[in-house]
Amino acid sequence: MRNFHFAGRSTVHAQNAMVATSHPEAALAAIEVMREGGTAADAAVAACALLGVIEPQSTGIGGDCFALIQPRGEGKIIAYNGSGRAPMAATADWYLERKIHSVPLTSAHAVSIPGAIDAWDVILRDHGKFGFDRLLQPAIKAAEEGYVVAPRIAFDWKNGFEKLKNGTNTERYLLPHGKPAVAGDVIRQPELGETLRAIAQKGRDAFYSGEIAADMVDTLRRIGGLHTLEDFAAHSTETTSPIGTMYKGYDVWQCPPNGPGITMLVMLNILSRFDLTQFKPLSIERFHLEAEAARIAYMMREQHIGDPQQVHVDVAGILSKEFADEHIKNIRMDRLLDLPNVAPPMNPSTVYITVVDKDRNACSFINSIAHSFGSAIVSDKTGILLQNRAGGFRIQPGHPNCIAPGKRPLHTIIPALATKNGRAVMPYGVMGGQYQPVGQTHVLTNILDYGCDVQEAIDMPRGLHYEGVYQLEDSVPAEIVEGLKKIGHKTVRVVPPLGGGQAIWIDWDKGTLTGGSDPRKDGCALGY
Template sequence: MRDFQLPGRSPVRATEGMVATSHPLSTLAAIHMLRSGGNAIDAAVCAAAVQAVVEPQSTGIGGDCFVLYCPKGQGEVLAFNGSGRAPAAATVDWYQENGFSELPKQGPHAVTIPGAVDAWCGLLEDHGRKGIADALAPAIHYAENGYVVHDRVACDWEESKIDLSADKAAARIFLPGGKPPTAGDVHRQPELAATLRIIAENGRAGFYEGQVAEDIVGRLRQLGGLHTLDDFAATKGDYKAAISTSYRGYDIQQTPPNNQGLTALLMLNVLSGFDLAAVDPSGAERLHLEVEAGRLAYRDRDNLLADQDHVTVSVKTLLSSAYADQLRAAIDPQPAMTELPRLELPGSDTVYISVVDGDRNAVSFISSTYDSFGSGIVSPKTGIALQNRGTSFRLDPKHPNCIAPRKRPMHTIMPGMMTKNGRAVMPFGVMGGGYQPFGHVHLLTNMIDFNMDPQQAIDAARVFCGVVEAGRGVGVGAVEGLRQRGHQVVEPRHPLGGGQAVLIDWDKGTLTGASDARKDGLALGY
């Protein structure tokens, strides 16, 4: 139990349904969806659509998503890949011949075809009770009538003003009066509201065919992009078998690559050989072991992970106990490894949603346009900010993540699901670009090894590997202990990620929700 004399928040506890998101309006819309007869999939899509309006720096219908879904909380966990692909004309030869040494962070060549709307429509059709029109209704309302800009959103928005000013449509919509909105301002997106109405009326075709697709493709082609209407029409998400590893009796589920979920599983496999519960949860010894496991796992992420149609090393091999033993042998409890490069891992903007309904359908849902406002390009008639996931591709033909026609890039966003004995225990996620695998592991070890409740586990101070970033809550003694082990330690410029989780207690029939104070959101249940 937490110390009620100190700042903080209690977890939220309920029986019938629970939603945790990074924005109050998103959480409230999802709760209303559940209470009006929708299930967890309906609520998650509804929440994602609201966040596509009210957290425009982080997500939108110009982005992608990944989803883990456990129907009725039992049996197989379904993994849905809602990430888009490169244009059919995007060959590595074209980029090399046109003088590119890397994929840019902004502009048309950073844009992959958005997969979110296709995912929403497909998931609702396959597993929802309500249709796309019901799911989009709150988002349409906020885009059309306005929403109040929240504090963390305003902070992130302010940092994007230079990039937004480079695109006329972006500046018109997202820099009203020539500047970013501040906390407490009311912001409207009428063009986006009209686009959402088209999707509500026409479903998937309303985005990938007709006037919306034509406006997006026209703008990208005008800027020199390789995108075509055929690329949009061909976009289709798909179900994959979830990948997992066992950690202290729990099964941790992730979506398979092309995202970085495997990185968290590699870290857990390494850490399973150390007795974390015997050390101080806030001390240097625990943090050092996590940092070293992270450095090894992220090295493999950067060298090996890509669209599974283009890799040579199998997931099974990487998750084997023999490989975990090999990685673990490189870690010393005292000095930091010297043979690995220090990682430089940029952050990004993401939204994560966790929902469990009365039937115990459990959904772990994550969405993003990658960098703040994605590519910086906004489709002028539709009001859609387009993602910049293409910047993750490489231009080395020998690298598995090299760009290729209709190929998916390596993705940072990754939902998580903890299960035990064939039942869902907790849909969870941690946002923050490259930090996400590390954040998943820190959250899980806080709960499993140190018996924290979900809110305590999310609130706990964080570090990140590479040049070790230690959040302000990390104690002076722990920082000094990391430095004595050879780590360079700095304070991060921004908070390390954000997170949500909903814990299912099958014996008591209760749900416990948690949401990260590093963002604007909250958990609500009933």
């Protein structure tokens, strides 16, 4: 139970419906949709479209979307893969002939076809009651009439200033008065508002064909891109089944590759073989084991995961007991495993939204433009900030994640869903680039091993072992930092906090919902 003598957040409780997002305005928009009779899917799309305007560093219609939805919280879970593909002209040979050995993150080559709008359309077709004409209205209003910049968004805006100064059309669209926006500023984006109006009126085709698509293609080709109108017109969302594993009696579900959710599942398989409860939640041992599990899982991901539509990914083998056993036997508490240094191509930003409606439809929903402010390329006339998700490709023939025509890159965004006996218990996610599998594992083990409520689990100090260094938040106690160093970890204090997260716990017996939202962001949980 929370000690009310100390600063913190209470969990949010409701009977009917609940949402948690990274911005209060988005949470409110979702609640208003559900009060009007909309579903969890309707609420998620409305919230996400609004976030694409008011949290531009993290998300937008120029990005990608993944979701897990369990209708009425029971039975079959549907996974939606709304990740975009490389242009059909993007061959590894094309880049290598030009001596390009990695995708420049602020170039047109980093822009894969944005998948979010089509994913929203498919999700609403399957699970929604409303259409874009209703659900995009809060986003349209914010773009045209203006929105007030929140503190965390201002923090990211300041950190992205140099990137935006050197981008394509970013000074015009995202640097009002030539300076980064600060908390309390009012920002208007009328061109983006007009684009959203067109999508609201004409649907997803307005984005993938016609004037809007032509403007994106023209912008990208002018700065060296290989994109064509045919690439945009051919885009589609994949609807599939999730992959999962069991931890402490709960089934944990993720979208399959090219999503990286399998990374988190491998971490759980490894940690399930240790009794974490013999260590304190804030302890050297717990942080060490989490880091070792992450190092193994991330190594696996970088070596074996790509787009299964173009390469073979042995999901069953990777999630097998034998795979975990092979690595667990080498873990020691007094030193680090001797593993190759893993250096993923990117560490992007994201927004995550969790929604449960009055019918207990559970929606775990994530949307991203990859790095903060994406590619720093804004389409000439439409105001669309384009993602740099293709920066996640390797240019390495034979590698499962090597760029290829029409291929989807290895992603970072992962919505999660925990169930028990077939029923949804917790749709949740932890955003924040490469941190996401670690963050989801950290939050889940905080709840299932240490008895935290959803807010306590999200609040807990965090660390990420990344590129050979253990990045630790300021809230990690000094004695833990020193203990990790003695074991052999190289540690560093991370500048921005690690990610952000949202969770909703469903209590079927009481008929209640409990929500939590990360203080590392501006958002909140709301219910009614």
